[in-house]
Amino acid sequence: GENVEQHPSTLSVQEGDSAVIKCTYSDSASNYFPWYKQELGKRPQLIIDIRSNVGEKKDQRIAVTLNKTAKHFSLHITETQPEDSAVYFCAASPGFGNEKLTFGTGTRLTIIP
Amino acid sequence: GAGVSQSPRYKVAKRGQDVALRCDPISGHVSLFWYQQALGQGPEFLTYFQNEAQLDKSGLPSDRFFAERPEGSVSTLKIQRTQQEDSAVYLCASCGTSGSTDTQYFGPGTRLTVL
Numbered sequence: 760g761e762n763v764e765q766h767p768s769t770l771s772v773q774e775g776d777s778a779v780i781k782c783t784y785s786d787s788a789s790n791y792f793p794w795y796k797q798e799l800g801k802r803p804q805l806i807i808d809i810r811s812n813v814g815e816k817k818d819q820r821i822a823v824t825l826n827k828t829a830k831h832f833s834l835h836i837t838e839t840q841p842e843d844s845a846v847y848f849c850a851a852s853p854g855f856g857n858e859k860l861t862f863g864t865g866t867r868l869t870i871i872p
Numbered sequence: 873g874a875g876v877s878q879s880p881r882y883k884v885a886k887r888g889q890d891v892a893l894r895c896d897p898i899s900g901h902v903s904l905f906w907y908q909q910a911l912g913q914g915p916e917f918l919t920y921f922q923n924e925a926q927l928d929k930s931g932l933p934s935d936r937f938f939a940e941r942p943e944g945s946v947s948t949l950k951i952q953r954t955q956q957e958d959s960a961v962y963l964c965a966s967c968g969t970s971g972s973t974d975t976q977y978f979g980p981g982t983r984l985t986v987l
Contacts, residue, residue, distance in 0.1 A: 791974075795978075804978070805977075857903045857976075863914055
């Protein structure tokens with residue numbers, strides 16, 4: 760089955776700086792790679808996703824890049840703000856969103872004011 | 873519109889008790905997923921429904937876990953003879969069927985504590 764590894768497990772960044780979180784996956788059949796943000800005690804919320812036919816996607820301060828050959832994808836957050844502090848999870852799926860997701864172990868991002 | 877809802881939000885059970893966790897998906901969503909999230913970990917897949925059909929139950933950890941979705945909308949996850957290792961947050965997610973609606977939307981979860 761699919762295995763997703765995520766690094767780092769914790770990340771502290773000065774407000775205004777950039778944060779990068781990296782994930783690797785094992786199953787070459789995976790086609791869909793969402794990123795979820797989870798605040799303490801809250802539900803995971805989708806912040807951005809990418810499909811295998813695209814190498815990069817950007818939404819304001821958030822971007823995701825995908826390297827299918829190397830089987831890795833990354834989340835980039837620029838101009839970080841205190842409200843970006845949360846746990847971020849990457850995930851992979853063999854289909855698109857309507858198939859099961861395999862999640863990474865999460866990255867706790869702390870923005871230092 | 874209303875998002876995915878789950879009830880109860882918190883459940884405390886004594887070891888050996890049976891519990892039932894409910895999920896109300898987004899109206900019209902065909903696909904429904906259950907995940908288990910242990911403290912400090914990412915969600916792990918349990919089972920998946922498309923309408924009332926349970927298409928994948930490969931993630932259920934034992935035969936004490938049972939899920940159903942009899943009318944293709946509300947789903948219930950039942951855990952029989954709960955054990956301490958069952959303590960976790962149980963998340964439900966629902967998803968549309970095509971195009972840009974294939975994002976999985978999560979509910980707030982049910983935090984189960986087994987004493």
